[in-house]
Amino acid sequence: MRLKASTFRDKVCLILLMVSALYLIIRLTMVVLTQAFDLVIYSRTFGINLWNLAWTTDIIVAFFCHIASFLYFRRKAFSFLIFVILLCSIIVWWPAMIFSKEIITINSPLLKDNYAISQDITDSASPEKHIISISVYKEIYPLLYKHHGMEMKLVSRKEDAETISLFNKKIYTISEDGKTLSYGKLIIPLE
Known part of the structure; x- marks a missing residue:
């Protein structure tokens, strides 16, 4: 029974890491669109500036990615790197919200x-x-x-x-x- 639990946990962690990698690709695309092409990413349907929403989503995704990497890689350097990214996201969040535009x-x-x-x-x-x-x-x-x-x-x-x-x-x-x-x-x- 212990083997199945470990395998299930590893699969959940792997899925969270893949979702985090996909989010990273989407986020890098957002950075290129907004910085290089001077575009704004905005949803008319929901009335949300998606660039502002992304800063909060960065923290959430980095948190789950850190936990998944910590459990999957068993306390290796990769999980520490994700933790540093999480801390940077938290530090950047406050100024990003102050200077965001409605x-x-x-x-x-x-x-x-x-x-x-x-x-x-x-x-x-x-x-x-x-x-x-x-x-x-x-x-x-x-x-x-x-x-x-x-x-x-x-x-x-x-x-x-x-x-x-x-x-x-x-x-x-x-x-x-x-x-x-x-x-x-x-x-x-x-x-």
């Missing part, structure tokens, strides 16, 4: 293509002004969005209160020709 899908029947935006508002040197920045992404393949442009504008808290309010609430309007998106006075070209 992506919003643009839904409108007036648009010919699928677009998404990333928006950010920061304080400027003047306490009465804010800097609004919006990055536009155009879908080139399912789940893959190419950076299409960026618009930045200095807005006043008093004069542009409506624009800031619409921006913060993520309430935008699309022009009838489908070429621009606007938050009050702030107009962003889509094409």
